[in-house]
Amino acid sequence: MLAVFEKAIGKPPEELRLPSNVLEKAKTREEILETFQSSCPESTVYYLSNGxxxxxxHADESIQSHPRSIVVIDDVFCIFIGILExxxxxxxxxxxxxxxxxxxxVVEAYKVLRDRAPYPPDQVIKDLQGKFAFILFDARFGTLFAARDRDGSVELQWAMAGDGSLVYSHDLDIIREACGKSFAPFPPGCIFTSGSGLTSFVHPLHKVRASTHEDDDGHICGVTFxxxxxxxxxxxxRTGSAGNWADQAPVVKEGEGNWSDQATVVKEGE
Incomplete structure (x- = not known):
């Protein structure tokens, strides 16, 4: 699984930029996609707006414990890895x-939160029991939503690309190839949204902070959230009908069109 979003949509935490001297070695979104398709030629790619x-x-997929799937419903794209009990x-x-x-x-839960629910996202994500990680993108409103289960049972990394874009993948090798050392494990029991940033659905009243790690020479070599x-x-x-997730999404400038108009899917080999 791989998902890459420009900084305007999924603004990465600045701590992912550490150590700063290796960010210049990270690839751009175009280079990351080219590398991924070279290593996974059978992959399905959904092209969204602005790159x-x-x-x-499905290469090396574990059907029993960590099956992978992707759906598109009403302009909402969702990649899901794992199982809900x-x-x-x-x-x-x-x-x-x-x-x-x-x-x-997951898509239906998101749509309920977006359109009708008078409560914050953590209240709904708590209802998801199992081992999972997912990336969801609402193309109509330009809203990004990602989450990982409370135990961190499914691998999920996030990183910063060379152009400042936010990168997600369950494959550590892909992340390292794309972003060098500018990556970190996505914290278990947490959600990330375009409007609210990184929060914990297990401990919603507490802040999620970044801790840096140093090597023997005192240089920053990694970060943990x-x-x-x-x-x-x-x-x-609290989120009500007058202020839902869609209201927090970036505004599309006149003449650019909406996201759904520009989203296409290409299956390699077809």
Whole structure:
């Protein structure tokens, strides 16, 4: 799995830029996609606007524990890795058919939050029980949403590309090839959205902070994001019908068109 978004859509935490002396070696979005397609020629790629893209390969996939899937519903793109243990309950809760997959459930949960829910994202993500990681992009509103289960059961890395873009992948080798050392594990039990940035759905009243690591020479060689249980946030804003996720998305300038108009899918080899 690979997903890359320009800085205007998925503004990466500045700590991913550390160590700064290696960012110049990181690739651009175009170079990252070219490298991915060379190593995974059978991959499916969704081309979005402005050079953003989402790609999925089933190479070396574990069907039993970490199956991968991608769906597109009403201009919402979602790559899902893993298994939800309470899929049946979630289907009934959201009124979905028995054939609905985990990725479809996640898309429906997001749409409910975006359109109707009077509560923050952490309240809904807590209902997802299992081992999972997912990347979701709402092409209509330009909204990015990513999450990883509370135990970190599914590998998920995020990084900063050479042009400042945000990069996601479950494959550490892909991340290293694309971004050098400007990457970190996506923290377990956390969500990242375009409007709110990085937050914890396990400890929503506490801030997620970055801790740097140094080598023997005192140079910064890596960063880890963790929940600071010693610092309590003063409040968590509640999201209602008058201020949903879509309202927090970047504004599309006149003449640029919307995201959905420019999204296409290409299956390599077809």
């Amino acid at each position: 953003n893209f989402m790609a999925l390969s 309470n899929t049946c309950d979630l289907r009934r809760h959201y009124g979905l058919p028995r054939q609905a997959t985990e990725a479809m459930v 963790q929940v600071d249980l010693f610092t309590r946030l003063p409040s968590i804003p």
